[in-house]
Amino acid sequence: MKNIRDQYFNRSVGLLKLMPGKFLTRLWLKPSIVVFICLAWPALPAMSQQKRYMPNAVNIATGLMAQTKPDSIVIIDVASDRKLYSLASPGQSAKYITFNSSGTSLICADENGTTILYTISKDKGDKTFELPVKTIAGVFDKTGDRLYVVHSKTWISAKLSLVELPGWKILKTVNVPATINAIDLNADGSALAYTSGQNIVEIDPGSLKTRRSHWERSTQQLLVYHPTDVNQSATTTGQNVIQIRDLSGDSVVVEIYGHQKKIKALSYNSDGSSIYSLDESGELNGWSLADRRRVVKQSDVRDAPYWDKSGTLKIWQIDGSGNQQSQTAKAVDSVEHCCFVPAFTLPFELIPQPVLTYTPETGFMIGLNVTLLKNDLAAPAGAPYRPSMYSLSTAYGFGGKQWRNSFSVYNYSPKGWHVVAQIQYNRHDKNYYFGIGPNVSRKNRESYVNNNLTFSGSVAHFLSKSWSFGLKYELSNYTAAKFDNSEVVLPFGTAGGFLTGLGPTIQYDNRNDILFPTKGSFMELNFLKYGLLKTGRYAYNEVQFDYRKYFSIGGSNGTTGFALQAYADAVWGGNVPFYKLPYFTFDRSFRGMWRNLYINQQVATVQAEFRSLFDKANPRLGYVLFASAADGTANFFKAYNADIKFAFGGGLRSQLLPKKRIYARIDYSFSNKGDYGIFGGIGTAF
Structure with a gap:
């Protein structure tokens, strides 16, 4: 394999x-x-005619087959290989043809969408009426009295209608994408599904409302449901691969690689143990799903094959006398345990993402972020999803003409090590200084620029499934801050310099998914001592505490959730450069607001975020609503005068990868102090 x-x-x-x-x-x-x-x-005409695919339909209950010809539909008794009669076809080239479950009705459409409904028996067939719309695809319900038909296609959309027969009474109509390829009803009639682009969409057969949209990695074309398992289906991709999938688990069970040309026909046998596929070159393959091997292989098959009552794969071929008759498809010469590939997770996935954001300091920033996602293939089933990530980012700010560049690593090893490393280099980094403490003024901000290089991260080891312990570090160098206003009172740390920090870190993490957690908790406690062993220019202590809790509050598969965070940061025991003082704006709870607006010796903040999707059936587009409260002071435990600030906002989310809930995000926030901010990124805000 x-x-x-x-x-x-x-x-x-x-x-x-x-x-x-x-x-x-x-x-x-x-x-x-x-x-x-x-x-x-x-x-050329002869070659084209030989390889042109002509669809047919077989009804096992009646033993009738409807075989399409360029100008007619031939009704055949498959048990006796006897032609019963012919019907006038809708046009020159049939696109699809299907019986109802009892075999008493037949619908056929040509390439132009002209569609005719026929009443069928062994004795005769009659044209009931021509549908008043151009159709793309259709399938009968299990009673045979209703028809789901896709019709009236434009370049923007098409319509899906539930129609009552034998007349043309439209019971329900909804819009569907113009790129719809195939449609089918599951075994008990409880679900209807269609393929469109990279999507498989499940809808309710009665209301025609979307239940769930599956965003796949490949373009989806044909779709057929398993004859007994209501959750299993088979689809074909744009790469000519057959995918057997479990729709309830949104997963591919197995893939079958056996065709070089586009697959034009796909069908299960009556018990679902086998499936055949026929491509546009005329190559026919029969696949045993139970044994996972190819059992039939035949070339130059023009008409769609069929399964008879015994489960034998049959085709209609012209014999030596020029007569067309039913023949058993050719079995492979030897046992072929080939072509079946169990579903697997790609070890690496690349996510390029443009950077377009705005901050008060930089103005608009434009750039590129590239993330390499490494999946943990050795993780046991049911374990928390902890992929490793490696990101490279560069962005240019037009307001300050600065460059912000970073490379980050978040690595989880199979042996329980968790390594975080980030290198960040900011050139001509523009910021503002507002002062320190409660009497800051947005009106009296002073702009400054410097260059800075930072190497930071942690190395920790999991002591259990959730607890880890290790060391956290920081090495950084800042050039002297150049203020635009030469008369400003320079804050401590303006001269810049080298800075080193080292200390223990402890984490608790039982989130179900680190990319998009919907349940579980995360806690991190860090202590850093700067200037250890008299290294660096500054010596002080810092402690950081971060706690997060996640809830799923409705919707299937965690489509709606709630997240809480409490964060505190404090420094003491020395002189701290102003640009390293704790803060709660910018990339923290007051999103996108001035980075240095509320810096102080100690800060504390709490925030809550509601997360949901615009369409519960489609995870690709979502939104958030959030609120936060924060304050800063020299010492929360001594002479603290509360001046709590509040911020509110919302944001949009766009999924970046199929099957992975990793989102690009953009948020807008505003505070009760008159500040506002816009901030973007990849992943959740916390």
Whole structure:
């Protein structure tokens, strides 16, 4: 299986490498191609006709097959291989054809969307009526008296209608994407699903409301439900791969690699133990899902095959006398345990993301962030999701003409080590100084610039599933701050300098997903001693406490949730440069507001955030509402005069990867002091 997977990836990479060469080859071979077309022109119609796929439909209950021809529909008794009669087809080339469950009704549409409903028996067939709309796809419900039909396609959208038969009484209509490819009803009629682009959408058969949207990694084309398992389906992708999936678990069970051309037909047998696939080149494969092997392989199959009552795969072929009759599909010469690849998680996933944000200090910033997500393939089932992440970011601020660059590592090793490292270099970094303490004034801000380089992080080891202990560190260097106003009273630390900090860290983390937690808690307690062993220019102590709690408060799969955070930061025991004083704005609870507006010796803040989706069935777009309270002082336990500030806001979320709830975010906040901020990023705010 590993070899099959490797071949698939190598083939993909090889195609990318060959693309420039293929382009050049096309340029050089144009005269040859023209000559070939001229010589082969008389043979082209025959070649095209031989490989054109003609769909058919089989009803096991009645033993009837409807076989499409260029100008007719032939009704055949599959038990006796006898042609019963012919019907006038809607057009020259049928796109889809299907029976109802009892085999008494048949619907057929041509490539132009002209659709006819027929009444069928073994003795005769009659055209009931031509549908008044152009259709794309259709499927009968389990009673056979109702039809789900996709019709009236425009370049923007199409319509899905539930229609009562034998007349044309529309019971319900909804809009669906114009890119819809296939539609099917599950075994007990409790769910309807269609494919569109990279999405598989499940809808309620009665109300036609969307229940759930599955965003897949590949373009989804054909879709058929399992005949007995209401949650299993099979789809085909744009890479000609068959995916057997569990829709209830939003997961792929197995993938089947066996076609080089686009798959045009896909069907389970009556008990769902096997499935066949036919591609546009005429290659037919039969797959045993129980044994996970190929059992049928045949070329040059023009008409869609079918399963008979015994579960044998049959096709209609022309014999030596020119007569068309049913034949058993050719079994493979030897047992082929090939082509089946169990569902697997990609070890690495790359997430490029443009940076477009605004801060009061920098104005608009534009740049690029690239994150490499490394999945923990060795994690046991049910374990918290803790992928490693490696991010590289660069951004330019137009307001201060500064560059902000960073490289960060969040690594979880199988042996229980958790390593965090960040290198950040800010050139011509513009900020504002407002003063320190309760009497700061936004009107009297003073701008300054400096360059700074910081290397910080932690190394910890898990002592249990949730508790970890280790060391936290920081090495940084700041150039002297250059104030625009030469008459300003310079705060302590203006000269900049080298700074070192080291101390213990302890964490508790039982979140179910570190990218988008919906339940569990996180706690971190850090102590850092700066100037240890007389290193660096500044010597002081710092303690940080961070606690977060997550709740799922409704919606399937944690689509709606609530998060709480309490954070405190305090420094003492020395002189602290003003740019290293604790704060609660900017990237913390007062999002996007001036970084140095409320700096002080001690700060404390709490915030709450409500998280949800615009459409509970679709995780790709969401929103948040949040509120926070914070204050700062020289000492909360001595002569503290409360001046609590409040902030409120909301934000938008956009999912970046299928199957991973990692979001790009943009937030707007405002405070009761008249401040506001805009802040963006990747992942949750906390």
